[in-house]
Amino acid sequence: MREEILRLERVTCREQGVVQLENFNLQIFRGEIMGLLAVNSHGLNTLVRLLRRRLPLERGYVYYRERQINAWGSQIPDRTLQRIGIIENRSSLVSGMTVADNIFVLRPSFKSWLIRTSLLRTQLKPVLEQLGADFSPDDYVDRLTPFQRFVVEMLKAVLGGCRLIVLREVSTFISDADLSRLHAIIRKFAQEGISFLYIGYHFEELREICDRTALLMNGTIPKVLLRGEPLFPCGEPYHQLVRGQMERENSTSPTKRVAFQASHITGGEVRDLSFSVQPGECVVLQDLNNQIFADLLDLVTGQLPLEKGNFEMEGKPFAPGYTREIAILLEHAHDSMLIKEMSVLDNLCFTLDHRLPEVWRSNRLRRGIERECGELLDPELFSLWPEQLTTPQKYDLIYTRVLLQKPKVIFCAQPFQGADMELRMRIWNHLKRLQEQGAALVILAVNLADSLSLAHQLIRIHRGGPHEYYSREDFSRLSDTTPWADFYQHFG
Structure with missing residues (x-):
């Protein structure tokens, strides 16, 4: 009989008066990799807590x-x-300390008054060699790649006596290439009896690694899929939406005008990067090492000087700096892009003063904006404050603000990160609406996730180069495990 590691039996849990988990049942056995596919996120944070x-x-x-x-x-x-x-996603390792210190010294069971560095190194080195790790016990965690830090956190959990490890949204900070290496390590630990709860938002990712996959919907588990069992019909509305859009786009011819171009950009972690994007087009920059996003945005906004290269907008030289012709959407936009001290209406008008200089002085003009946005936002929201909104309402507010701003180019950092299936569909519709308005989209991604369903070009950025360039016709050559790759193989 298989040894049971975790069982939640008929669990109902309420937080702040709201039922988050209701009659929740989940069972994980020794050495099992159990997937948890969040069809919607209701109850997910409560489960992790x-x-x-x-x-x-x-x-x-x-x-x-x-x-x-x-x-x-x-x-x-x-x-x-x-x-x-x-x-x-947020690392629990302590900066300024070595790999060995994080794994051994900081765990509760470490009781020695004297830290014997050579002994810790001797204990850890064979474990790293067995896993094929390309770092040493003496390396400082600050200098490790996201994949290496992830391996250190797994080792810290295993050597600390954990028999169950919860992995949440791995693909949002681990690239495709490193994800396959990580899966090999997870399988190795599973063979040694460690169990995993692998939480994700894409069935393509979960089916590659998980023995079983539970569906999380509205704080309960309605179904558990066995390996090889198809996902249906939970994701079908989303798939139909994307499939229909791709069929329409295949029948239209793109414009030849370039909205934004970067030529041999070098600065910070960015090395010799070139790309161009047309109005209404989307280019995805996939950072395989999760190193360049912050520096690239700083180069565009002028906060980091260019060492080499240049930008052009609509064929004219573009001097890096803040301008309303460019919009930047940061990761977790619902938390990072709203000003809590301003009302919903003030947040909506925040980037409109270049088009409507009187927006802060004319109540009549602001009432007109409320009427204009009535189809995109619930009119009852305008008198509220951002903290009173739900997460989907916050995203609606942010993307409506950008829609009113009418930028020529939009840089989006991991727009689908942390979004369940319902929210991903909502964000996808907002991005499509911006494309239809004529904005050029530049999506910055570690893992492709849903970005590929919008893309016309894909550039896979390797540290130090050379970079890989794919047009939409080449997407069918991507791995079968890549979300939406099967659609491009169908249309290719």
Whole structure:
């Protein structure tokens, strides 16, 4: 009989008066890689918090390694606290310390008064060699790549006694090439009896690595898919939306005018990067090492000097700097792009003063903006503050603001990061609307995710070069595990 590592049985959990998990059931066995596909995100954060520390339950039971660690209406002693490792986008490693220090010295069970560096190195070196790691125990974690830091966090969890490791949104900060290496390491640990809960938003990614995949919808698990079982019909509306758009685009011819061009750009981590994008077109820059995004945006906005190369906008030299002709959408835009001290209407008008100089003085003009945006935003939202909005409403506000701004070029940093299937469809529609308005899109991505469904060009950026350039006709050559690659293979 298989050893059970985790079981959540009929769990109902409420936070701030809202039921987040309802009659939630999940079972993970020893050495199993269990996928969790978030069709929508309701209850996902609560589930992770429940595994990280014990939350009070309204109903149900939680078992870890066949031992009850949480139950409704009862208090479980602290000595039964679970050892579950959780690895997310934000690294938990301590900067300024070595790999060995992070793995051994900072774990609760380390009780030595004297740190014997040579002993720690001797213990860790064979483990790294066994995994084929390309870094040493003495390397500082600040200098590691995202993939290397991820491996260190996994080792820290395993050597710290965790028998279950939760991996959340791995593909948003690990590139395609490194993802295959990571999957090999996960399988190796699974063979040694470590279990994994692999949380993601793309079935293509989960089906490659997971033994079973549970669907999370509205705080419950309606279905568990076995390996090889197709996903249907949860993602079908989204697939139909993208398929229809691609069929329409295949029947239209692109314009020849270039909206924005970068020629041999060099500065910071960016090395000899060239690309061009036309109005209504989308180019995806895939950073395989997750190193250049911040520097590229700083080069465009003039915060970082160009060492080499130049920019052009509509065939004319473009001096880097802040301009309303360029819009920049940062990662997690619903958190990073709104001003909490301003109302929803003020946030909406924030980038309009170049088109409507009287926008801050004319109430009549602002009422006209409310009427104009009535089809895109719920009119009842205009009197609210950003913190009162839901996440989808925040995204609606941000993209409507950019739509009113009417920029010629839009740089989007990982627009689909952290978005469930429903929110991805919403963001996809907003980006399509901006394209139809004539804006040129430049999407910065670590993993392609849904960006490929919008792309006309793909540039895969290697550290130090050379870079790989793909036109839409070449997308069919991409790996089958790439989201939406099967669509391009169909249309290719």
